[in-house]
Amino acid sequence: MSDQPVAEAAASNKLQSALNVEVAFALRPTVTGLGFLYLLFSIAHALVLPAPIKLPMVIVALLSVLFFAFWWWRLQHWRPSAEFAHPLATLFILVAGFNSILHIWLSGEIHQSTNIAFILIGTGCLLLSWNWFIVGIGATLMAWLAAISSLPSSPLTMHFIFMLVSATVAAATIQGIRMRTVRGLIALRMQESTYKYELQEALIQIKMSEERFRALAEATSEGVVLQDEGVVMDANERFGEMFGYHRDEIIGHSLREFVEPQSLQKAMHKFKDGDPYEVTALRKDGSTFIALVLGTNLPYSNRVVRVAAVRDITEQRHFENLLLSAKDQAEAANRAKSTFLSTVSHELRTPLNAIVGYSEMIYEDLIDRSMPELAMDMTRIRSASDRLLSLIDGVLTITDLDAEVVRLEHETIDLALAIGSVSDQLQTKAQENKNTIQLLGSQTWGSVVTDDHKLRMIIYHLLDNAIKFTHAGLISISVQRLQHAAGGWLEIAIRDTGIGVAHEQFERIFEPFVQADSSATRQYEGTGLGLAVGLRLAKALGGTIELDSRLGLGSTFTLHLPEHPPHPNQQLSQMSHAQA
Incomplete structure (x- = not known):
């Protein structure tokens, strides 16, 4: 999954947080202006308004002054976190809107709606969030509609409706322009800050890289050499020790002096591709050793040089x-x-x-x-x-399977006939153990393309194993066909009610000459080859055998075979890889 949507969401949240900060800085000037404005309104209400509405309007205006004065004092000593900036700004807008709507409702004068238009435009000038813009504008308009609904019908109603719609559009335009401008400024500031931070980090990383490179070069057990155009610029002490030189003796010499020419020519194509390569290296005393060289290009002092690690692999x-x-x-x-x-x-x-x-x-x-x-x-x-x-x-x-000399002959086989023949062959042995063999739904088994003899051998060994470890029980054989993305598969399940197998023995019993445990070896006849032969033959046919068993509750051996097996040679190759 791409990280781009997550990165874009993080960037958007970061930008909105920056916009919230801008609004937070504007809160104190806003409450200062609104406080003085409503102080003037309280005086004007006392001097101008008629008696019936004078007192309530003066009281509301003075309460608004106290409200804004409190927030002026509060914001002087406490700067709200960015997430509270827009809720507070919206609250201040709603308080201002409440004064104007109350005036309309008490006076019954719809022409006072002009103040609402100013408040709407002020909303666009203050807020920098479309969500809170909608809350402020929506709440103010709904309150205004509620107030004028109680007034007598007036021809001016439509006029003021259009006025407030126009004011809303103007407020949205103002907010859109402000948000675009402020976003651009914030993005530039963030970009500048990012560039400064990245530059500082790069300088620190370069310095740390140089220190780490020097420390690692000296601490490593491998020789490290820095060269430009084949001339040694620097090397660690280990490189000098490998070639029998002091480090200072190597600097300024050509690397060709330390490698046999024929060996270097053979490794040249790997050198150009940047792959590890082996060379016969020459020591100062004339002796040689096999060196594994791994190099890469690095920027160094406004040019590209090559650093290489050299390891003595003679003993390896x-x-x-x-x-x-x-x-x-x-x-x-x-x-x-x-x-x-x-x-x-x-x-x-x-x-x-x-x-x-x-x-x-x-x-x-x-x-x-x-x-x-x-x-x-x-x-x-x-x-x-x-x-x-x-x-x-x-x-x-x-032996033949291990030597991969088994030949497979594919043919179309009637499953009921083949499995029934094996069952008849083992009926006497089953009766000796008082077991009953059932072929479930054999009339619907159909046919499969595989090696008839090998399939019969697998069924024989699985059925013989079930008979051997079941006494006076039931042994059933069922066939199921499954469809997978890779093609059709056949499942032949042989279930018994015998002694079962402990889970820790599941893989072990498919090994040659092994039974579930030593006591079983003494109690039950057999060499322990049957299941091993069956599994290897199943793999030769392109399938496998799966075991499901619980100790004391019986076992189910399921033979999985492809309905359309691949070429016999390919099957034997796959089988040999599985055994390896």
Whole structure:
């Protein structure tokens, strides 16, 4: 939001305060003049007015004299704040108007309205605020209309109405001219005051800047040099120490003497752009070091010179090279680890597949021979083999995702068919835990464009996790479509009534080989790879997995997927950045 309206409002308030001050200065002369005027009026009333109205008019005039005398004395010892200037001025105008209107009402003479015209014009001469001008003029005219309404009809009424309207216009014109003139004078005074203040501040700042620059230049651990056209004008002690010179030896010399020529040529384009640059600096004894230079132009004695900070980064570059070497070694070790895991996993799958196949054949043969005890042993062998295969599949998937070698094949998938297939695959395991799986509204789920195999793997791991940690409970699967600014999104929610997850474990359970806590590791089977694989596959598909759970009340794992995913290569790139 711009600060201009606030600044304009502040300037307007400041100007109006200045106008109020002008009115405050005019209050004492005003009450002085009005006091003498109504003293003369009281004498004139006593000499001229007829008996019926003489006494009240003389009393009112004398009370007005006392009123203005009090304010004359009060203003001599107390200057009102600017905010009270216009209210007081309006009060004085209304007191004067009251005298004239009372005279009209008591005497019944409408020609006394001429005094009202003078009061209206005086209002324009005294006030410098349109709001208070309207209050003073409006109150006076309304009181005058009330007074003449009780008088007999007179042909002069319209004459005086036009007179007072003309007086009001004249008063508004006078006030407008005065306000414009006074505003201009005040603005000039404020501008002059601002210029003086800014000039004084600038002089102070220049002096302070010079002192700070000198103090900082001497206190900093970096070399600081002031140069003009490549010639050293001044430098701090640290600059001299870096190059092996005393500070006085450097002044007057060309900076080219302190830099290797080839290094300077390479850095010249950065020097012209004002960017930091590195050079190979030359010491007095002929040795070199890597220097980082950052310079900027500064006004100095009616010309522009350049100040530069020089830092020795030789040791920093050494450590950076060590870090880069360590990073390369770590990446090589990680690649070796991935290659090893992939090789070992593939080597383990072959015999395990054979074990699973033969165990099924032996199991069926034992059933045919009515040997249930041995058949049960074969079931345990097959179950253990399946767990090992699941572990190997998880390790292979994690390895491939880390190595970014997972290939995605987008196709249009029937969600009810894909999710229903995974649910059927896990029905036996769910029944063993006495769980019920519900597909909510599957007939309305529709389809989505994504990788069918990867989606089934994600649903499998999420549903398997829900079955594992739920006993005699309900597991429901629902699908919802949402529209965002970035496009349509799919939400697949798997809710269970199981043991739940503590909030502090939310992020941890998505790490490989991790369950919610050590006691769960002993109580429930599993390697802790399922959720880790599911999350990484979701990111590979351009989505993510969100967890909402309370300990003891169950969990909801929500898979978020875009309805129209980006290019597979882009997804893998985004996934790698997310893992990093």
